[in-house]
Amino acid sequence: MLIVDDDPAIRKMIARYFEEQDMPVVTVPGRQELNQQLGRAEPCLIVLDLRLGQEDGLDLLREIRAKSDVPIIIMTGHRRDEVDRVVGLELGADDYITKPFGLRELLARVRAVLRRQELGRVARQRDPERGGYRFNGWVLERRGRRLTDSAGEPVPLTKSEYALLLAFLEAPQRTLSREHLLQATRIHEDIFDRSIDVQVLRLRRKLEPNPSAPQIIKTERGLGYVFSPAVEAF
Structure with a gap:
């Protein structure tokens, strides 16, 4: 799993929690490191913050979706950012979570998205x-x-x-x-x-x-x- 967030404290917190759940992750701060990771191997899921300093997370989401169907959960900074959530879903995000969030909720959303992906894969094989x-x-x-x-x-x-x-x-x-x-x-x-x-x-x-x-x-x-x-x- 790949976490994209420019806040090192959040990256560390998510990585530690998911590793405790036997779900190892790689964390990156932005576009350059993200592209490097995607060039090596496609992750099973990406958690993408839409607020990445000078970079636009929606642009990154659009770029990823143009070349990959990897499941993506977007993170938004405020519960009132409905436009970002709607646009993100329209661009191909599979789910969203708003900050601040509980790590148990994020884990549940990750598992739900991965479960839906697996069900879809099985259905496509039929x-x-x-x-x-x-x-x-x-x-x-x-x-x-x-x-x-x-x-x-x-x-x-x-x-x-x-x-x-x-x-x-x-x-x-x-x-x-x-x-x-x-x-x-x-x-x-x-x-x-x-x-x-x-x-x-x-x-x-x-x-x-x-x-x-x-x-x-x-x-x-x-x-x-x-x-x-x-x-x-x-």
Whole structure:
């Protein structure tokens, strides 16, 4: 794992904690050292501070993402820096954390991102056109991206609705953050966080008997959304 932060005290603190968790890290202060490390080997994950003195962390994020799919967690300095977080996610960051943060929270976020990466790797190894999911009488077939209701009637889905439903079906009965769903449904470069709420609303209108009182896709206030039915993969 690679930590990019211009504050030596923070680099030392994170490195010591993660090494105690048997997760060795390399720490660097900026672009030059980062590029040197990336030239030697690609890390399993990068934790990137967006405030790097004279350097722009967003520019570094853009450069990394242009040539690598390595998971990236961005660090922002203030909880009100929403623009930086949104732009960072749009540029390809997998998650974010705001300073000051607890090391246990950072560890949890690192493990969650690595877990999602591994699940995605396993899924890509399978035939993406095989199988599907059943829930509450509904059936989603991957081949043809075909959704049918309990009466067997087809229900058309847009590409973003299909991607959103698939994200829910792959992780049922778990709270999924807006950032996670944003990554799962990214189709256009101009998509923003609130558009996830719009996509969820549209999907609810197709799945829920009463979209104003949803029972399938429930809101976890302040956290995200959870797909509540049991899901069977086939």
